[in-house]
Amino acid sequence: MTTSLKKVTFRISDLSCPNCAAKMEQALSKQKGVVEAKVSYATGKATLTFKPDEVSEDQVFEKVKEAAESFGFGAQRIVGA
Template sequence: MTKTFQLEDLDCANCAAKMQEAILKLDGVMDAQVNFLTQKMTITAEDAAFDRIMKQVVKACRRIEPDCTILM
């Protein structure tokens, strides 16, 4: 399953790259793209575990960029 999410308050391209790197390391994630310019994040992950994976994605992103919000 692939879903795209709008990001709010992502402040720098370096943080976006760090978020993408952290998400790609999560178990069950097949692909991830975090685009600073468009403020969007696209996640491709296993259908059955998508909700669990998204909780981990939110945690990873908060650790890197605490002010960034993933609009779901």
């Protein structure tokens, strides 16, 4: 059985340095069900590809929000991205 992947994008507010983006990306990549995490300092966005049979979109959002807040940033879902 092939698992389909889902991609979701978040806006990271106040992302202030490339190093923070890299650390956040590394932390998010280790989360259960996450196949790929990209955090861009240039765009202020985080895009995660995940396995919806292992983790829900809401759970992914909570992990992004927790990671962002741990670095002093905020996170919002981007609908339709």
